[in-house]
Structures are given as structure tokens and as C-alpha cells.
Amino acid sequence: MLGAHPCRRESATAREKVMGRVQERGFPVSPVPAKPTDAWRFGVKGRRGGRSPSWGAAEPGWGRPVLSQPHIEADPALPGSPEPALGPVPPAPLCEGLCPRHLQPLDGFCRAEQACVCARCRAHEHRGHDVVPLEREREHKEAQRAKFLSNVDNELEELVVTIAQTRKMVELIKGAATKERERVEKLFAEASEVLATFQKEVAGFIEDGERSMLAEAEADLRWKEERRAKLAQCKQNLENVPSTDTIYFLQEFQALKIAMEENLSPAPSFQNELSFTKSTQAVCTVKDVLSTACKNQWDHLLGKGVDGLSFQEMEEAVAESQFPDKSNAPTCLENRDYFLKFAFIIDLDSDTADKFIQLFGTKGAKRVLCPIPYPENVSRFLNCEQVLGENLMNRGNYYWEVELIDGWVSIGVIAEDFNPRESYDRGRLGRNEKSCCLQWNGQNYVAWFGGFESVIQQPFFHTIGVFLEYSEKALTFYGVKDSKMTCLQQLKVSRFKKGQFDAFQNKINHQFPSLFSYNLKPAFFLESVDAHLQIGPLKKDCVSVLKRR
Template identity: 55%
Template sequence: MPPRSLLPPLTPPVMRYCRAERVFLCETCAAQDHRGHELVLLEQERALQEAEQPKVLSAVEDRIDELGASIAQSRRTVALIKNAAVAERERVSQLFAEAAAALHSFQKEVLGFIEEGEATMLGRSQGDLRRQEEQRSRLSRARHDLSQVPEADSVSFLQELLALRLALEEGSGPGPSPPKELSFTKSSQAVRAVRDVLASACAVQWEQLRGQGSDEDGLQKLGSEAEAESQDPDSTNLLDSDVPRDYFLKFAYIVDLDSDTADKFLQLYGTKGVKRVLCPINYPESATRFTHCEQVLGEGALDRGTYYWEVEIIEGWVSVGVMAEGFSPQEPYDRGRLGRNAHSCCLQWNGRNFSVWFHGLEVALPHDFSPTVGVCLEYADRALAFYAVRDGKMSLLRRLKASRPRRSGALASPTDPFQSRLDSHFAELFTHRLKPAFFLESVDAHLQIGPLKKSCITVLKRR
């Protein structure tokens, strides 16, 4: 074997480049597996790619710069999300703490109200009980002393009999009557209303959060849709038909009559009953007292939300409605009565039929008498509805509300003067805070914030 240095030099194999599949090939592979492909020499392909190299490198530099900017933006977005989440958690935690503090404060106030009411009423009742027990003891002692007087002792007999008579006279007259109402027992109703409102609000807000978490304007859109729905008469069809009374009780509002507004010819029975009388009552002077109309208002003023209360018509002609806070109680009779001005509206029972009044116009209603009338004030919807309450069912008597313009722009009832008056002025009534209002027109008129049982009505009629 010749030495290695004497062997002919090895010739490197010729390499080809397949542009179709972008692979390097020897002559044998190129001839067998890549027939029909565009094959070029390796040096030829390198020369071509070297010419393209500056362009590729420039594109790479541009892309690196773009990715750098995009990465910086993504990092800022990540930091923003984290910081926003931390801040939002802090805000939510603070708001929950404030809500819990408000509920705790309300709980303390309500419990204190119950304790104060219990202490006041217990002190009065226990004092009456103690005086009655002491009187019974004195009468028993005096009777016993009289029985022990000897038959022949006339002086002692007269003395003991006189003592017995005096003891008897000290306790003459009717005993203390039980309280008409335990004021603190309405506390649970108030707390239940707060609980129901809170639960409903939580459910609504949670649905909004779940449905609109990725939409920046989601809450605003929902708010606009809800407002539009509240202005749509079709959205209140439930309130326009016969529905169970329990549906309205979740909006129940406790109405207490304000004695400082009662006309001098109105006799109040606690804070729930009122009757018109012939002889004036010597009420103290009050700037809010009606002077020309036999009317009385409820305490407090209403704005926002939905409120429902019931009234029992016991006797006579009665009007039930609402009046704007601040309406002058010194207005003359023709302008001061419920429904005879732009600041009030009412349902009237005149002994023959129901009717509704607003701004001096009246519309008779084709409904039979119902002793129990439900009043539903829908402040957000700017509407006031009156219902006949029978056997746990609500029958709509009339719902007062301005018509919503139709798509053509025309009003719903252009030929109805009463509806036209509502369309023109009724919404303005809701720019004020409103108060429950009652007008007793006939001399025997008598109503009670209800509902009442028949036995209660019988007792009130005997007063």
C-alpha cells in the first residue's frame, strides 16, 4: 500500500440546494428524490442569500425594536392590572367596612329604640300596676278594720266606715287602658325592609358584574337600559293587573299621621286613625297645620324608590293621595284641597263612586266600593297607582302617569283632557319630595291607616 502522501487528493462531493424543500443534497440524492425541483449549486445559493442578507438583518432589527416596545407595553399593562386590582380591593374592603358599620349603627339604633320603648311603656304600666295593688291593699285593710269594730262602738264604726269610703273614692274611675300600639314592634318591619332592599341590590349588582366584567361601559349601558325600561309602560304590566298583595308588601311603608298638620276639625286616634268632628279641637299653633281644609299629612317625606301603604275607609267621603312637601297649608279651600292643584293628586270616594283628581280635573272610575285602598308611589317611574284590596288580591283602580310619546311623536290620548293635564304637569310633581295626604270631606268621614279587621272598625265607630 503506497504511503498516504502518495495517494491522489480526495475531491469533496458536489452539493446541491433544493429551493422547493430548502434542503442540502448530494448528487445522488438530488438525482433520485428531487427530480423536477429547482436545484442550484451551494455556492450559487450562498451568493444569492448573501445579497439578501442586509435586507433580512434590517427586518430583524426592526422586529426586535417592535418586540421591545410591545414587551414594555405589556409589562406596563401587567403592572396596571395588578395595581388596579390592589386599589380596587382596598376600595371594596373599605366600602364593605363602611356598609357593615352603617348596618351595625342601624342595629344599635333599632335595638336602642326597642329598649327605650320597652322601658317607657313598662314604667308606665308597672306604675299603674303598683298603684292598683296599693289601692286594693288599702281597701282590704279598711274593710277588715270595719269588720272588727264592736257592735256597741258607734264612734269607731263611723270612723272606719268613713275611712273605707275615702279609700274607695281614691280609686274611683276607670282603670288605665292598655296601650293602643306598641311603637317598638314596628322595628322588625323596618329591618326586614332594609334586608330585602340590600339582598335585592346585591343580586342586581352581582348580575351586572358577571355580565359586564370585560366591558368598560357595561355598567353605564345597563343603567341606561334600566332607566329606559322604567319609563316603558309595558315594563309595569305586572302592576296593572291583578297580583297578590304579598308582591306589594315588599314595598310597604309605615305611615304615621303628623298631628302638627291636622286641621282643627280632625280628631286623631294615635298615629293611624283620623275622624272629622263638628267641634274644633284646640291644637297647638303650628306653621304646618291646615287652616281651611280638613286635611292631614303623613310624617316624613318620600323621594326615590317605591312605597306602598293601605287605607281603610270606615265612613264618609274620603280622599287619599300625596302632596308635595312645602305646599302652603294656608291655601284657600278651593285651591288647597287634595287634587285641586298641581302639587297634589288623590283618589276620592264620594259615597257613590271612586274618582281621581289632579290639578283641578276629575275622572270618575267604573269600580265598586272597596273599604281597603292600596296606594303605590313609584317615584323613579313618576307614577302613582291606586288599588282595591280584596281577599289578598290587588285590583287596579287607576294608575296616574304621563304618557310616553309614541314613535310618531304624538301623545297617547290627545283628546283626553285629564291625560293631557297629566302629560303636561304630572312629572313636575315628582321634582318635590312627597308626603302621604288625606282629606276628610264629609262631617262623618273616618279613615284608618290599615288594613283593619272588622272588630277594629267596630271599636273605632263606637268612639
């Protein structure tokens, strides 16, 4: 019977001896349980049930003393128990409050290595490091918590938007490729055997473009979905930390911080989105000029086609008839709801702001008289009162709005690799070939690119809408009022009408397309001392529109 076991007869004395020896060695021991019979029955090797779990691994519910220290040797003072199964505790020493290396209480936090440490750690491995008490580090992290969680929420919100846009991109690629293939096949059938070789090349071009671009778009979508899931999980873990568990809070806070810093998104390499959709235009042009091209093969080799026009000029003429631009029709009206589908969230980058620009959060900027002591940064403008957005634009369509509150303000885009230390004359928006802008100078709107300007005769609008079509190499500025938008200026390659010449448009035709070989960023120039602007308010509208679609 169980009562005949020596542990049963001498349980009180044996337990006291064991507890005394364990405490002398410096190991924390939980209070003695109320059911020693069950504890000893399952704590002694070879007893009932054929199992002998270790003391450290046993649950407190069995009534056995719970030891936090692994590898306890058998205590000869325990009668009838020559080999007590004192195995290791679960592999989570930080949860027990002990240093896994020195077996001493964790009472400090090393800010250099972002880890909890004991007294011996401070004296050896972390000597010279910035080590503070746990509670002080907890207070430090708590002070950062609201802002950090706000940044996480913003990141999650932006991921929702970009994931929706990327999903749309994937469907657009698939649908456009299918339609394009059907049109090309029909056009090739009409062109007969003369175009057989050309048909094969164009079909292959479409398939290659679809395959390469679809693969990158799907990879980008997968990465964003995985990042969103990881951030959401880390955030949930942090929110579920009990208010009394400092160590667990620090662990989860560090895990969320690491997850936020992991921003190795697979950067898509393609620059021209859906370039294969131009196949229809090319085949239509060839079909229209086929008979003349066959008779004038030699002229085509010399670069001349029908009526003295080059083959490229004929392509542009056909394209212009199919897709007219807005540069010659500045008063055309558009509906704002259409552009909200491409709404783009912009945050001002404080690392680029000139010292005479004061930022209000990530959306507002104002030029001031007294310089602001921003930290040194290679990305900061030195000679121009300019600031950039953090966001890159390298494919697709983008739309954002800017409110002109006061002063002379310029709104535009700039190449990512532009040197912010350029002189004032060359560094201003639109005064070089790596940027362009729309300027309000207090009297008129003026479009700038490459040092050339074009004055626009339009009334003042408090809100300016900017629509960037990266794949089409076009940038359009709108005056926004209520739900209507008035086109102020479109920067895009366009042919001159016969007998007309415009120096600004000529500059656009020759050098503006090269701007789209770079990653672009939103850019803002506050020219007068009272200049003040505000981005948005598009953030909530943008999210709500995409969620409703």
C-alpha cells in the same frame, strides 16, 4: 404581733372619737362593723399586705366605717394613725344621695335642667327654676312611663322593619349592579367599535351609581342598627332599676329620653333609586335604531328620528313595550301578598290636623262639627279638613291601606314643603301640582291631580290600597277585597294611543314627574261632615311578613 398595735389596745375609745368628729362635720357614716381588727389592720397606712386603701373606698365587708365624703384630713385623735388613708369615694355622688358641689342631701329635682339638686342649689344656681320634690318628679315620670315605653317599643318595632328593608336594598343594589354590568357588556360587544365611547360612559355611570348609592344605603343601615342597639340598652337599663332607687330611675329615664331625641339620621341625598338600571333600556334602544341613526344624524340633531318620531319618543315606545303600565287597564287583578313586602307603617301627624278633624290615636281620623282646640302650629291646615302622615317617602316602594268608614274621603300624597295655609280651592288634595289623590264622593271614585279629574267606573271598596313607586314615578290605587286587589287608577307618564287625547293624562305626562323631586307624605282629606277613615290594619301584618322573609 397585730395585738400589740395601739389601734388594737385603744380601738373602742379611738373609734368613738373619730365617729364623733366625723358626725360633727355632717358626714354620713355607716354603722360600726363587727370586725375592728381587720378594719384597722387594713385601714392604717403601712400595715399588713403593704396596702392602705382609703376608708371611703373600702368595702363594707372589711368592717371599716364607710365615709361618703371625699378628702377627709387625718384625725390626730386616732392613736397610731397620723395619716389615715381617707381617700375619695367612687365617683358617683348621686348614688350616695349627696350634691357633688355642696355636699348636702339631694332633695329636689329641677325641671328646667332635668337634674337633682340640694337646698343650696335651689337657693343659688337654680333660683327661679321649677324645682319639685324628688318623689313628686318620680310620680310625674311614672305617669309618663307607660306611654314613653310604648313609643320606644313602636320605634324599635319600626326599626326592625326598616332595617330589614334597608338590608334588602343593599343586596338589591349589589345584585342589580352585577346583572346590569353583564347585560351592558354583552350589548356593547354586539354594537362593535361604533359604541366604544358610549360603552365606557355607561359602564362608568353604573359604577358611580352603585358606589354612591351603596355607600349611602350602608351608612343608613349602620345608623339604624346602632340606634336600635342604643335604645334597647337604655330601655333595658330603665327596666332593671330597683323600685326603691328614685335617683337611679331618674338618671336612666333621662338617658332613654335623650336617646329617643337623637334622631339625626343621615338623610340619603339620592332621589332616584337604582337609576343605573335604565342603562339596559338605553343600550337596547341605541342598538335597535343604530343603522337609521347613522343615516339620519342631521335629523337626530334636529330632534327627529325614524318615521318622524323624536329620539325620546322612540325610547318611550321601547320602554312601553317592555314595561306596560296599568293606566289603561283598570280592572287588572293583583295578589295582595306581593304588596305586603312593601308595607309602610303610617302614623297620623296631629300637628298637621285641621281643627275640624278628630284623631283616634295615630291611625283614625273623623271630621267633626265642633272645632278642636289644637295648639298653634305652622304645619297645621287652616282652610281644608286635611291631615298628613308623619312619615317621609323619598325612595323605594311603599304600600299602605286605608279603610273608608263613612263619608267623602280622599287619599293621596303631598309634597313635604306644601303650604298648609293655602286657600280652600288650591289647598285641597289634587287641586294643585304638589299633590294627588283618589276621591270617593259617595257615587264614584275620582282621581285628581293639578286641578284635573278622571272619573273611575268601579264599585265601592271599603279598603283602598295605595302603592307608591318613587323611583318609577308612579302611584297606583287599588280596591282591596280579601286577598285580591283591583287596580282603580295608576298615575304615571304614558303615551296616548294614535287619535286619542285625555286632558287628565296630558296633565300627568307634563307635570306629574316633577312631584317626585320632593319628599312626599301620605295625605288624607275628609271632605264631608261625616267623613271617617282608619289606616291599616297593616302594622302587625307588615312586621310579621318581614320577619318571616
